[in-house]
């Protein structure tokens with residue numbers, strides 16, 4: 001099962017392949033902050049330390065929210081991430 005690692009504190013949680021980053025975080029009380037959980041507030045913005053190739057590409061709605069909240073290349077919304085393999089992330 002893929003692992004999500006949080007660079008913030010070095011902790012890791014499991015996630016089903018093709019599973020939701022948000023759900024995995026909620027199920028495991030993970031150290032990542034969320035707000036709306038539907039891709040509109042930007043609270044959950046993160047960047048990859050490793051494994052950015054192991055998530056599905058952003059959809060247009062996610063890109064629109066990212067445009068409004070950051071200029072950082074490769075930033076993503078945690079609540080919209082679909083995880084396919086091991087990733088390491090940190091909040092932006």
Ligand code: FES
Pocket residue numbers: 033034035036037038039040041042043044045065077078079080
């Ligand atoms: S929690 Fe609001 S955009 Fe992800």
